[in-house]
Amino acid sequence: MSDKNNIHLAVDAVVFGYQPQKGISVLLIERKYPPFKGNWAIPGGFVLEHESLEEAVTRELAEETGVKITYLEQLYTFGKPDRDPRKRIVAVAYFALVRPEGFSLSADTDASDAKWFAIDELPPLAFDHDQILKVALTRLRGKILYEPIGFELLDEKFPFSSLHQLYETVLGGTIDRRNFKKKFLKLGLVEELNEQRKQAGSGRPARLYRFNEERYFGLKQTGNLFELWLPSGVK
Amino acid sequence: MSDKNNIHLAVDAVVFGYQPQKGISVLLIERKYPPFKGNWAIPGGFVLEHESLEEAVTRELAEETGVKITYLEQLYTFGKPDRDPRKRIVAVAYFALVRPEGFSLSADTDASDAKWFAIDELPPLAFDHDQILKVALTRLRGKILYEPIGFELLDEKFPFSSLHQLYETVLGGTIDRRNFKKKFLKLGLVEELNEQRKQAGSGRPARLYRFNEERYFGLKQTGNLFELWLPSGVK
DNA sequence: CCAAAAGTGTTGGTAGTACACCCATGA
DNA sequence: TCATGGGTGTACTACCAACACTTTTGG
Numbered sequence: 001m002s003d004k005n006n007i008h009l010a011v012d013a014v015v016f017g018y019q020p021q022k023g024i025s026v027l028l029i030e031r032k033y034p035p036f037k038g039n040w041a042i043p044g045g046f047v048l049e050h051e052s053l054e055e056a057v058t059r060e061l062a063e064e065t066g067v068k069i070t071y072l073e074q075l076y077t078f079g080k081p082d083r084d085p086r087k088r089i090v091a092v093a094y095f096a097l098v099r100p101e102g103f104s105l106s107a108d109t110d111a112s113d114a115k116w117f118a119i120d121e122l123p124p125l126a127f128d129h130d131q132i133l134k135v136a137l138t139r140l141r142g143k144i145l146y147e148p149i150g151f152e153l154l155d156e157k158f159p160f161s162s163l164h165q166l167y168e169t170v171l172g173g174t175i176d177r178r179n180f181k182k183k184f185l186k187l188g189l190v191e192e193l194n195e196q197r198k199q200a201g202s203g204r205p206a207r208l209y210r211f212n213e214e215r216y217f218g219l220k221q222t223g224n225l226f227e228l229w230l231p232s233g234v235k
Numbered sequence: 236m237s238d239k240n241n242i243h244l245a246v247d248a249v250v251f252g253y254q255p256q257k258g259i260s261v262l263l264i265e266r267k268y269p270p271f272k273g274n275w276a277i278p279g280g281f282v283l284e285h286e287s288l289e290e291a292v293t294r295e296l297a298e299e300t301g302v303k304i305t306y307l308e309q310l311y312t313f314g315k316p317d318r319d320p321r322k323r324i325v326a327v328a329y330f331a332l333v334r335p336e337g338f339s340l341s342a343d344t345d346a347s348d349a350k351w352f353a354i355d356e357l358p359p360l361a362f363d364h365d366q367i368l369k370v371a372l373t374r375l376r377g378k379i380l381y382e383p384i385g386f387e388l389l390d391e392k393f394p395f396s397s398l399h400q401l402y403e404t405v406l407g408g409t410i411d412r413r414n415f416k417k418k419f420l421k422l423g424l425v426e427e428l429n430e431q432r433k434q435a436g437s438g439r440p441a442r443l444y445r446f447n448e449e450r451y452f453g454l455k456q457t458g459n460l461f462e463l464w465l466p467s468g469v470k
Numbered sequence: 471c472c473a474a475a476a477g478t479g480t481t482g483g484t485a486g487t488a489c490a491c492c493c494a495t496g497a
Numbered sequence: 498t499c500a501t502g503g504g505t506g507t508a509c510t511a512c513c514a515a516c517a518c519t520t521t522t523g524g
Contacts, residue, residue, distance in 0.1 A: 006284050007244045009325055049241050049323055053314035077312045077327045079288035088284055090244055092312050092325075161503075178505070179487065186485090203502030204494040396476075413478075414514065421512095438475030439521040 008089045011056045012044030012129070014075065014136035015067060015096040017103055018153040020162060022118045023169045024140070026133065027098075028125070029064055030113035035085050036126030042133065043114065044091065057094045065114040067104075071097040071152040076135050083128045093132050095139055097152040144170050148189055151211035159197050159206030163190070188215045243324045246291045247279030247364075249310065249371035250302060250331040252338055253388040255397060257353045258404045259375070261368065262333075263360070264299055265348035270320050271361030277368065278349065279326065292329045300349040302339075306332040306387040311370050318363045328367050330374055332387040379405050383424055386446035394432050394441030398425070423450045 015027040028040040045060040047053060054072065061067060075095040081088055103116065117123065119137065122130075143149050150166050164180050184190050191212045196205040250262035263275040280295040282288060289307065296302060310330040316323055338351065352358065354372065357365075378384050385401050399415050419425045426447045431440040 005240055005243055007282060008240055009242045009244060047242060047314070047325075050316055052316055053312065053325070074311060076309060077288065079282070079327065081285055081287055090282075090288070090327075092314065159503085176488075177503090178489090181504090183486090201502085202496045202500065204504075206503060394476085411514070411516085412476090413516085416477090418513090434523085436475085437473065437523040439477075441476060 006088055008087060009047045010044055010089050010091045011047055011053055011060065011094060012042045012091050012132060013057050013061055013072075013094045013096050014042055014133055015061070015065070015069070015098060016136070016140060016153070017098045017100065017116060018166055018169070019100060019103070020165055022116075024119045025116040026119055026122070027065055027067060028115060028117055028123070030115070031126055032113070039126040040115075040117070040123045041126040042093075042129045044093075047092075053092050054094075057096075061096070067098050067114075068102040069096045070099050070102065071149060075139060076132075078128060078132060080128070091132075093136070095136050097149060099153065100155055141170055148211060148216055157193060157195065157208040157210055160184075160190075160209055161206060163209070187219065188212060189219075241323055243322060244282045245279055245324050245326045246282055246288055246295065246329060247277045247326050247367060248292050248296055248307075248329040248331050249277055249368055250296070250300070250304070250333060251371070251375060251388070252333045252335070252351060253401055253404070254335060254338070255400055257351075259354045260351040261354055261357070262300055262302060263350060263352055263358070265350070266361055267348070274361040275350075275352070275358045276361040277328075277364045279328075282327075288327055289329075292331075296331070302333050302349075303337040304331045305334050305337065306384060310374060311367075313363060313367060315363070326367075328371070330371050332384060334388065335390055376405055383446060383451055392428060392430065392443040392445055394435075395419075395425075395444055396441060398444070422454065423447060424454075 017025045017027070019025065027043065029043050031037055031039050031041050043061055043064045045056070045064070047056040051059070053074070057072065058069070061069060073095050075093040077090060077092045079090040083089065083091070119133075122133070124130075125133065140149075144167065150163060150170075153166060154162055160181055161177075163184070164175065164177055167180065168175055189212055190209045193208045193210055195208045197208055198205075252260045252262070254260065262278065264278050266272055266274050266276050278296055278299045280291070280299070282291040286294070288309070292307065293304070296304060308330050310328040312325060312327045314325040318324065318326070354368075357368070359365075360368065375384075379402065385398060385405075388401060389397055395416055396412075398419070399410065399412055402415065403410055424447055425444045428443045428445055430443045432443060434440070
């Protein structure tokens with residue numbers, strides 16, 4: 001069947017970053033050519049014949065934005081026949097996170113029209129990219145509850161308040177500071193360091209913490225991660 | 236770029252069914268032509284230019300197996316360049332469930348070489364289909380914990396013991412019968428009927444229950460479904 | 471009357487939530 | 498010394514886990 005192959009395959013990446021002041025931001029690029037010329041879009045491009053999907057995303061992100069990704073996972077594949085007005089393009093969307101230090105966009109790439117947008121101040125997006133973004137945001141919120149992706153959005157060493165703020169931002173609510181801290185410490189997911197944050201305005205200096213990866217993988221294997229349902233009821 | 240388009244797009248569906256005696260089964264079809272001639276494979280096929288991905292899966296499942304799907308969701312997209320020895324094929328895999336009554340395979344389709352296999356008695360699979368199946372099984376186990384997909388695997392009316400058995404099978408452990416029942420009743424996800432199962436051997440006859448969809452969507456919206464983390468801590 | 475499966479209630483432990491005061495620094 | 502943000506402990510509650518006996522049917 002189908003000798004004539006008119007379905008094209010692309011990858012797109014929704015890249016999230018976090019800054020205490022601006023909250024969650026997404027990385028977008030401005031389209032230089034029609035359709036949707038002048039609109040903003042999620043970075044991405046076509047998959048080459050010899051490369052894997054992950055390679056394609058990584059390559060496109062490097063070419064178009066130059067950011068350093070700290071976390072990447074597949075999100076969803078969008079395949080409605082009319083999602084691109086020109087031809088049939090099926091897009092495998094990825095979900096990516098960057099640390100604050102990775103925020104700088106490389107000026108050396110030609111596409112210096114990449115820009116960060118706070119998720120509550122988004123411009124109109126090209127194609128079905130608003131929908132893709134919505135799915136990505138849902139994933140972000142869901143995932144932060146049972147996997148420590150929050151750490152991928154913070155610097156390696158961070159004060160507890162940053163983690164706390166991040167959770168409140170992503171989940172859109174307030175969480176008791178003390179209970180929040182107890183939870184993470186009890187799970188052992190964070191390690192207390194003997195360092196303090198160097199001056200961040202007024203107030204008592206904050207102790208720094210670090211994500212405990214070993215502990216994380218341990219919990220993950222035993223399945224006791226963030227105890228969902230039936231934490232010990234299943235024997 | 237890429238005027239010459241050599242990447243082909245396929246959809247595959249991992250269909251799970253449940254029978255108290257055999258446990259979880261998967262629907263496979265026997266390959267009639269090389270490569271992997273004689274091996275078993277997950278049903279699927281190429282996407283046509285005018286149809287959506289979901290339409291493609293549905294069509295292929297109907298053509299190849301004739302089963303009636305009760306639940307369908309996208310699973311993952313597999314795109315390693317060498318996953319098919321002939322040419323580059325990227326496969327969007329779907330995750331599907333059928334009710335016991337849908338087990339019968341339509342004999343009228345040409346591919347009457349579709350067959351159910353218990354997941355602990357699988358034949359060697361073609362391509363990377365063992366990997367796809369593994370991902371699907373992980374999804375099944377994960378999902379049954381926080382969404383009531385269990386109900387999609389049972390008849391509309393079922394005795395509580397069936398639901399209980401299903402959970403024990405999927406999760407691979409024993410769960411206290413009384414606590415399990417309490418959990419579901421408290422959440423209000425099951426409705427007690429005034430019917431009993433007509434004779435199933437010896438023992439006291441079991442009352443029948445039914446899944447309460449309204450209640451489910453209610454819980455889902457308020458986010459209190461199977462209380463994950465922070466059931467009420469986020470204000 | 472025995473075996474098999476279904477039905478039901480109580481108790482103790484523990485984890486989660488709510489909540490308020492003190493401490494260290496910069497201005 | 499005041500404002501700002503960081504640090505800590507306790508009491509109450511509610512959910513979960515553990516557990517055993519009774520009931521109804523078929524053979």
